């Protein structure tokens with residue numbers, strides 16, 4: 308039976324998880340201190356997601372950038388495509404934290420401001 312090891316990144320404890328596939332194709336997770344670890348391990352093997360945190364240029368403030376993040380985790384497979392969109396985007400100040408910069412990016416989540424910009 309194949310064993311996969313990974314570190315849970317949901318909290319600073321960083322539990323070392325071991326995942327085994329059972330005969331029915333399900334997953335048996337051990338090493339987790341709480342239920343979030345099991346959910347994380349199964350998601351990592353079936354549909355890994357990440358919250359994208361980055362910056363976007365502010366079009367009307369030369370040389371200034373705005374901190375942004377996805378409103379929820381998006382598919383890890385779409386991170387490069389998402390960054391291409393972010394790099395082609397310019398925010399317009401003023402911006403308040405939580406303002407939507409790209410709506411429903413790649414059909415996954417809004418990209419929102421993570422800081423204010425006057």
Ligand code: SF4
Nearest residue numbers: 315318321322341344
């Ligand atoms: S399994 Fe629970 S306690 Fe361990 S790192 Fe993940 S979230 Fe933290």
